[in-house]
């Protein structure tokens with residue numbers, strides 16, 4: 065009884081969630097990453113499972129326990145995350161919360177790069193695949209595709225541009241200006257084709273519960 069869903073409004077649905085950062089190796093001891101604790105994505109995965117959904121959580125490296133009733137697939141790089149997302153399809157909905165590294169080192173060194181006393185070696189970067197855009201514009205597109213966007217300025221404008229560019233239905237836009245990432249609360253705007261809804265600052269668990277309820281309503 066303790067693990068029974070709060071209600072079963074997502075019973076029979078498969079929802080894919082990405083969370084956490086990705087790590088892009090430079091050499092065996094160094095990597096490129098974004099700041100992300102994974103907390104918001106993990107809370108969303110847990111809230112969806114609490115509504116009875118089958119949840120696949122594709123996770124970058126984080127220090128968090130797997131939420132109850134969630135199937136977790138651990139990955140390190142953006143390309144591994146893209147492959148794991150592809151492998152988890154089909155899904156009724158996808159919520160892409162991961163802070164995917166936009167670039168990776170063109171050639172990760174096989175051995176630790178040593179200081180030479182000269183100027184440091186330049187790092188050549190190449191762009192990673194856009195997992196959300198691939199899903200949002202692909203043949204196996206889930207019925208509902210939700211992206212996240214952490215912005216420091218022009219928050220809703222940037223989010224609306226991402227909505228169109230990536231073929232998402234909703235973008236949850238997050239104002240991280242002057243904010244410490246990794247905190248327990250989140251101030252978000254829900255940006256859709258029909259407008260912007262601004263939510264009050266809420267604990268990440270509550271943002272997750274509200275979003276899960278909205279997803280259940282959209283799939284009903």
Ligand code: CTP
Pocket residue numbers: 082142160161162163164165166192193194195196197210211212213214226
């Ligand atoms: N995203 C993704 N794959 C990428 C980059 C981003 O799936 N390679 C997803 C994120 O998980 C998020 C959304 O796209 O849901 C927006 O990420 P963001 O970094 O804000 O967008 P970018 O298109 O990378 O734009 P920016 O230049 O602002 O970083």
Ligand code: CA
Pocket residue numbers: 164165166
């Ligand atoms: Ca980015």
